[in-house]
Amino acid sequence: MPGVDALIARCRTEIAPGAVHVPDWLSADLQRQLVRACRAWARPPLGMEHIRLPGGGLMSVRTVCLGRRWRPYRYTDEPVEPLPQWLAELGRAAVAQTLGGPYDPDVALVNFYDDAATMGMHQDRDERAAAPVVSLSLGDACVFRFGNTATRARPWSDVRLESGDLFVFGGPSRLAFHGVRRILPGTGPHGLIRGRLNITLRQSGPALPGRLPSAPRRTLPHPPAPA
Numbered sequence: 277m278p279g280v281d282a283l284i285a286r287c288r289t290e291i292a293p294g295a296v297h298v299p300d301w302l303s304a305d306l307q308r309q310l311v312r313a314c315r316a317w318a319r320p321p322l323g324m325e326h327i328r329l330p331g332g333g334l335m336s337v338r339t340v341c342l343g344r345r346w347r348p349y350r351y352t353d354e355p356v357e358p359l360p361q362w363l364a365e366l367g368r369a370a371v372a373q374t375l376g377g378p379y380d381p382d383v384a385l386v387n388f389y390d391d392a393a394t395m396g397m398h399q400d401r402d403e404r405a406a407a408p409v410v411s412l413s414l415g416d417a418c419v420f421r422f423g424n425t426a427t428r429a430r431p432w433s434d435v436r437l438e439s440g441d442l443f444v445f446g447g448p449s450r451l452a453f454h455g456v457r458r459i460l461p462g463t464g465p466h467g468l469i470r471g472r473l474n475i476t477l478r479q480s481g482p483a484l485p486g487r488l489p490s491a492p493r494r495t496l497p498h499p500p501a502p503a
């Protein structure tokens with residue numbers, strides 16, 4: 277029997293100006309392919325790791341960077357796996373279908389949350405471009421807190437992000453504080469993954485030379501089939 281939550285329609289919502297939640301944006305098939313891709317990115321030698329914060333503590337999520345390596349609080353030039361074109365295309369489709377406009381992401385941060393992992397309220401402010409952040413959620417649901425640009429404190433909205441959901445924040449919400457309050461264990465699609473994966477796409481710098489954003493497309497790009 278579905279829980280009561282399953283009976284409440286989940287609608288596309290503008291959480292704040294420039295911040296859009298689109299439930300069930302990714303098909304079940306695409307979610308499976310994304311999880312498979314995340315598993316491949318998580319493999320050594322680069323793999324997923326708990327990133328150390330300047331204060332000495334470790335983040336509770338495990339992270340792998342694609343495109344450029346992120347460390348608090350900057351992008352470094354150390355080598356990482358490339359950001360695949362199909363994932364950048366997916367990001368372009370996400371922006372085209374929400375806030376509109378061109379998008380040329382060059383970074384993805386893939387975060388894995390176990391049942392106990394959280395992410396404190398923070399701003400994504402290490403990018404030098406004003407382009408939106410595109411967030412894709414897979415696996416267990418979470419309580420995502422989306423606040424304001426001025427402080428970590430209220431007002432905020434708590435949004436339940438489920439597997440397949442898209443959340444885009446840009447424009448006046450680009451520097452809003454946000455975080456993950458908690459994971460809701462066992463709420464993901466059966467057999468997809470234990471825990472939660474979140475992929476955020478970002479544009480780390482000004483528009484990249486020689487890379488023109490392509491036109492929006494009607495079908496979502498898929499990762500290539502595994503060999």
Ligand SMILES: O=C(O)CCC(=O)C(=O)O
Pocket residue numbers: 385387395400411420437454455456474476
């Ligand atoms: O896991 C999420 O939904 C948000 C992750 C996030 O805020 C980040 O990676 O900067």
Ligand SMILES: [Fe+2]
Pocket residue numbers: 398399400454
């Ligand atoms: Fe963030």
